[in-house]
Amino acid sequence: MPQTDRVKIFDTTLRDGEQSPGATMTHEEKLEIAQLLDEMGVDIIEAGFPIASEGDFRAVSEIAKATRNASVCGLARANFKDIDRCWEAVRHAKAPRIHTFIGTSPLHRAIPNLDMDQMAERIHETVTHARNLCEDVQWSPMDATRTEHDYLCRVVEIAIKAGATTINIPDTVGYTAPRESAALIRMLLERVPGADAITFATHCHNDLGMATANSLAAVEAGARQVECTINGLGERAGNTALEEVVMALKVRHDIMPYRTGIDTTKIMNVSRRVATVSGFPVQFNKAIVGKNAFAHESGIHQDGMLKNAETFEIMRPQDVGLSETNLVMGKHSGRAALRSKLRELGFDLADNQLNDVFVRFKDLADRKKEVFDEDLIALVTQNDASADRLKLKHLRVVCGTEGPQTADLTMEIDGEEKKVTATGDGPVDATFNAVRTLFPHGATLQVYQVAAVTEGTDAQATVSVRLEEQGRIATGQSADTDTVVASAKAYINAINRLLVRREKSAPGDDTKTVSYRDAG
Ligand SMILES: CC(=O)SCCNC(=O)CCNC(=O)[C@H](O)C(C)(C)COP(=O)(O)OP(=O)(O)OC[C@H]1O[C@@H](n2cnc3c(N)ncnc32)[C@H](O)[C@@H]1OP(=O)(O)O
Ligand SMILES: CC(C)C(=O)C(=O)O
Ligand SMILES: [Mn+2]
Structure with a gap:
């Protein structure tokens, strides 16, 4: 295949990404993510492993039907039953793809107990079978980076002759280094007859933190498909992160003159949705999509x-x-x-x-x-008279297995001490009810969040409370080793700030910022 500067992005968030322990997504969530990936310009969506379960089959089938631009691919082991089931799921796609694989390294050959010749024969039969069903067939020698080079060249040639249109080279266990990743692709392009007629793909795992570097090295050596996941989701330390590869190619186009079809302005939104639906939050300092990245x-x-x-x-x-x-x-x-x-x-x-x-x-x-x-x-606005109109003076809470929980609260409100006893569903609820009784207000509680700042049972709890009143938002925060005290202080803090905001907005004016000059 004539070398082009266009690198295809193969997203496997819904297959390899979903294999992360605990990252299972619902059917609706998978459909939503597939749509976002399609809109973002991913070239191929690996939507699942159709033989794995009825749920996976249904997800791949529906994603195949709904996807407008991208090819939709399903994974299949090296047997006819898997391949047939995969075809059944992807066949309605505008551009269906079957992805079949088998482990070719000595360790993986030992699992099905096939010798080199038997495995070669299995590869020939299964890729031929897949190609008889589907024009677009991808084949992967799983654990390629730990497979003997001669054997790898032999089986890649068999797969190409049997009709594979893409050969994917997985670093299944994240073992390879950038130099080797490049050398492997270069070797295959040089040694395998017919290699220039197909697309080579790179599929890296991040066990040593080198997945992105390895993928880019493979591209420089001639791979023109990168397999990756959003946020680097995936088994163990994850797969190559889509956002890293795409942005590296964009930002360093001067030394890596390749392009993808990704609309990068959609990256953040997809990242957030994947983090939410998978339940895998993005680490703060994660490249490109971490909270602190910018x-x-x-x-x-x-x-x-x-x-x-x-x-x-x-x-x-x-x-x-x-x-x-x-x-x-x-x-x-x-x-x-x-x-x-x-x-x-x-x-x-x-x-x-x-x-x-x-x-x-x-x-x-x-x-x-x-x-x-x-x-x-x-x-x-510290000198303003309305600052800290409410102050916590005393709080005593009774809680335990015998409800209801009770809060005795004393607050100073505009210089006058007031007391109340209130009950609630739990100690924090009782405390907030007491605050509301002493200082009734119409604000609604939007967020109540507790985080431990240090470790151990004596940890400081940091509590954030966000209130909303007619479009005005006020956040209060407090830290204390007693979570209920921190909660009370954060709530009172939020009310004080809301009062500042309320006073700074002219009557009927719902602008949400306060000007120092107005305040002065
Ligand atoms: C590196 C990767 O990401 S590979 C993809 C990994 N993903 C998954 O495994 C997720 C989905 N998997 C599943 O739901 C299940 O494993 C299933 C439905 C596919 C199979 O379940 P089971 O039939 O119970 O088999 P089990 O999972 O215990 O073992 C896997 C079997 O597949 C065989 N196998 C593994 N890879 C291949 C392959 N590429 N080609 C053919 N057979 C394979 C194993 O030899 C083993 O067969 P055996 O039971 O005859 O010994
Ligand atoms: C199925 C294959 C491509 C895989 O995910 C791997 O080897 O990591
Ligand atoms: Mn993988």
């Missing part, structure tokens, strides 16, 4: 970013579907970032005012991991 906290970085984003960013957040770079405010931030963040929040401060807020901001940042927008609003 976040900058340290002052020197933030200052550079504000002057010229290219100083510390090699790609624009918009390229992966994020609206803007996230300047995270914390103890490493400087004045430039603080000024910019406050402007975003509607506060345009004079230099002396900024210096004053900066001192208090650093003090707060020393005590807090991350300083949120609400904290900054509180800092700049």
